[in-house]
Amino acid sequence: MTKERLKTLKKQMSPYETSNTKKSILQLINTFIPFFALWYLAYLSLNVSYLLTVFISIFAAGFLIRIFIIFHDCCHNSFFKNRKANKIIGTISGIMTIFPYNAWAHDHSVHHATSSNLDKRGTGDIWLLTVNEYVAAPFFTKLAYRIYRNPLVMFGIGPIYTFLIKNRFNRKNAKMNERMNTYITNISIVALYTGMCFLVGWEAFLLVQGPIFLISGAAGIWLFYVQHTFEDSYFEADKDWEYVSAAVEGSSFYKLPKVLQWLTGNIGYHHVHHLSPRVPNYQLEAAHESSEPLQNVPTITLKTSLQSLKFRLWDEDKKVFVGYRAIKEKIAENKNKNNLTVSPK
Template sequence: MIDQNKKENWREIIAAYGRPSVKRSVWQIINTFIPFFLLWYAAYWSLSVSYWLTLGLACLAAGMLVRIFIIFHDCCHGSFFPNRRANEVLGTLSGILTCCPFHQWRHSHSVHHATSGNLDRRGTGDIWTLTVEEYLALPRLKRLAYRLYRNPLVMFGLGPSYIFLIEYRFNRKGAKMKERLNTYLTNFGIVAIAGLLCWIIGWKAFLLVQGPVFLISGLIGVWLFYVQHQFEGTYFEKDEKWDHVDAALRGSSFYKLPKVLHWFTGNIGFHHIHHLSPRVPNYYLNHAHEENRMFQDVAPITLLSSLKSLNYRIWDENRKKLMGFGYIKQFLMKEKESTQ
């Protein structure tokens, strides 16, 4: 249970961690981007030795690409560098590598932070989550679409390719010119880099290396985003009852990973702290957790327990729990019994 006094003073508690360090940020660029490029080249070199070696190196490169995405993510929040322009430049460059347009993603993700766990303001930058009543009110085709969307094979198999290769290539409705131009610049950068590499090493070699790097990093990225809010004990409330602190500390997971995985994922497992204050750079999230009991009181999920999240498909407002599709039959039976 979260201490009420600490909950009320959360701004004071978190303020000490919200100042980016240029030194630490530059070092993170060095220990992330350089290993990524070296691993990518090593994976290409290994094609002449063994493709199993290539796949091993591609897995490590994918891990570094996830870490690059976290830097991109911090730039979108303006928390990686103290300077706004520096965040935009690095965010755009890292967005090209991760196939994410900086301004577009910054907008949708800021909406996600403002509405996470709010049943009345869902739909932008989040996982499509319906309540039982909403699901039952849908026509058959939309129910089927929702079931397919929530199927792990679709969400983690086809989902990453659709999101990163197709969805992010188009501007959202109502986007301003600066955002549109940034999307065009990102698309041009992706095509230019891919085209240049295909010209230098050949399209087959490019796909044999970049294919697994993209697929593995995309799967990891979608899984992390999914498990950060779709877990046992998560938080959803109607707008009039929704609370920012509860949405952060109860509706965002503390994903307790081995230290090496925390490093590769840029400490995003401390997601409860990140949602409380997205101004905290990724390299301070673990310090904030270790130095404050308020954050340690949040129940963690582990690699093993997080697999249960695959069974959660729909929100029951009565139980205030995520349930599987099998629960719908029980719900209908109870509804039928109550009307008899």
């Protein structure tokens, strides 16, 4: 796709970048109320069967993901026209999903500005090494990387560490308003959880909130992971990196069944979101359908997305994601090059 076509594509998103207050309020109603109702239903089911509790928790987790999408839109100031309204609803939904509004808004904006840029990794993204970097890395870096990229760690321990621990601390150079927002969020979470423990008992609270947290956390990380980890993704050095190309080629269209698409707030249209973060979630599908080029971006389904689990490293030469087998090929290639450069005696 030419640069001119890419610029035109970005301009085509402008009609969809305006939030609709009625739609936003309706989304608050059809997201928060069902979540609270399902949470209460899961609590009542404890007297029937814990298997039933876990079953109900799966649906509650879906609505918690939807609450996170509202939080996510507020961080982009795309959910409401008013910035103060975005911050208020964003902070409340951040407390529900245990994410500090200001801190995450900062990191996520950096992610959008640097996504798929090999020279600007490290903020708001998943740890990624290229094949060459992995081969050259010391043993303990390789070990840490393999542990980090293990699915059981990434989707099991990952949510616990990221949401419960990492989100509780401010980054080193955070400004005062960002620090205060994190403190307020932390205090509010403690107050909310303490109140719930007094209301229903700490055992009941953990039995209900535990599976909701783990399921929604694992699903949330999976969504973020799979939307940037597919075989023919886009990664370039800074000198060759281009924003629109990174958006439409480095972010997938995750084509989900309608029910899952609704619960995940259309986040499967991730290429549209990266192309224009100001498009609210309820406008993403319409924006996608309005442009033929956007309908021809890398598309993955529930079935094909599972293939991303085998991708571990980015091959800069082939421009594709690869597994660890590519390491042996690279080592053998480097040995051959070294042998060719050594002059025979």
